[in-house]
Amino acid sequence: MVARMARHETSEKILTAADALLAEAGYDGASVGRVAERAGVNKALVFYHFESKSKLVEAVLARYYDAHQAALKAAYANTDGDVRTRIHRVVDAYFSFMSEHRTYPRLVLGLIAANEEARVMVQDNLLALFEWTTEMLADITPNGGPLDARHFYSTFSGMVTGYFTYAPVIADAWGDDPLCPDALAVRLEHVHWMVDAVLDRLLGAEPS
Amino acid sequence: MVARMARHETSEKILTAADALLAEAGYDGASVGRVAERAGVNKALVFYHFESKSKLVEAVLARYYDAHQAALKAAYANTDGDVRTRIHRVVDAYFSFMSEHRTYPRLVLGLIAANEEARVMVQDNLLALFEWTTEMLADITPNGGPLDARHFYSTFSGMVTGYFTYAPVIADAWGDDPLCPDALAVRLEHVHWMVDAVLDRLLGAEPS
DNA sequence: GTCTATAGGCGGATAGAC
DNA sequence: GTCTATCCGCCTATAGAC
Numbered sequence A, B: 001m002v003a004r005m006a007r008h009e010t011s012e013k014i015l016t017a018a019d020a021l022l023a024e025a026g027y028d029g030a031s032v033g034r035v036a037e038r039a040g041v042n043k044a045l046v047f048y049h050f051e052s053k054s055k056l057v058e059a060v061l062a063r064y065y066d067a068h069q070a071a072l073k074a075a076y077a078n079t080d081g082d083v084r085t086r087i088h089r090v091v092d093a094y095f096s097f098m099s100e101h102r103t104y105p106r107l108v109l110g111l112i113a114a115n116e117e118a119r120v121m122v123q124d125n126l127l128a129l130f131e132w133t134t135e136m137l138a139d140i141t142p143n144g145g146p147l148d149a150r151h152f153y154s155t156f157s158g159m160v161t162g163y164f165t166y167a168p169v170i171a172d173a174w175g176d177d178p179l180c181p182d183a184l185a186v187r188l189e190h191v192h193w194m195v196d197a198v199l200d201r202l203l204g205a206e207p208s
Numbered sequence C: 001g002t003c004t005a006t007a008g009g010c011g012g013a014t015a016g017a018c
Numbered sequence D: 001g002t003c004t005a006t007c008c009g010c011c012t013a014t015a016g017a018c
Helices: A009-029 A032-039 A043-050 A053-077 A083-100 A103-114 A116-137 A149-174 A181-203 B009-029 B032-039 B043-050 B053-077 B083-100 B103-114 B116-137 B149-174 B181-203
Strands: none
Touching (some): A009 A032, A009 A043, A009 B009, A032 A043, A032 A053, A053 A083, A053 A103, A053 A116, A083 A103, A083 A181, A103 A149, A103 B009, A103 B149, A149 B103, A149 B116, A149 B149, A149 B181, A181 B149, A181 B181, B009 B032, B009 B043, B009 B053, B032 B053, B043 B053, B053 B083, B053 B103, B053 B116, B083 B103, B083 B149, B103 B116, B103 B149, B116 B149, B149 B181
């Protein structure tokens, strides 16, 4: 867990502005000046509250980090139903977290693309999620090889985050907005269908 | 097709340097000065050959664009075998192109994350690939809904590109290098397994 | 806590000598 | 074609008044 930031009203405004701008314009595009402008505060005030730009970004990331882990932990803790039911529940939680925080996957993507320093900010977050996946799939996937849990983690998290990050690029090709509620519902259906396809093949075609 | 750039020896050096730097540091991190430094030429020379930074990036992208389309077109043109065989062949081509040009997916990712101007550079490229997928899957996927070809395109291209872009981030979690030849072979196996899982469920569990 | 003012550096891009 | 020198703007960050 990450230390909670003091919750000044102004800090919140700055964090929110930074969040939106990071998703729109990436790490370098989200300059402190523009963040301050969007937050309606003075530029120097950003440094007063967050010390440096990289600390500011870390604070934005930490908010999501905590919320993301909490959302998945809740879904994962519920052990009702068989493996299939449980996996679908976690996928639902993952997907709905992303659709409620659409800037998050774009933010992470931007950090990975930006530079080595930004990349390490993302690493810790991914580690925890990765370990839960491994634990959850331990009984149904073999260790090592193409069916190792790590590959399913990469595949399914990419299926969700990839959709959200690529959405603005593919919108023109698709004709309609891939992020409107209807389109999101369909995408979620697709992911569930994929989960069942995987489980059918892994477990030997039980009824879905 | 994109107009071919005049192939000066110097232009090539600059393009190569820009390519590597874009993948490492993203759009903003790849400043013209750093590109020139890595290419071993003067900064002003970059502007002489490419006019502006965005034109330079477009030129880098165009090289991949042509090569990527050609690689997939060759795989797609071969109509031997049934749908399943054909799809596996295209997936192989897609994957092997990415592993031979590892900076490419990172470059695209960086552009998407960077800014609106950079985003449109990527769009045209994705459109053509997207249309081929739709055409290839026309007979086996329904129009609209969660099984529309567009969703499978998003899912499988994400499965490949996502792996390559996230690789440096997950390397620590996985212990060994996810981009070494052995690991790549396993990932490719995983993707093929996923293709079969999808086809089994779509076509009604024929032998794979 | 919030502001103005400013320092110092690096970004893209151009002029002009060779 | 290749270089040096330079312009101007925006960047992160700080000093100091209120």
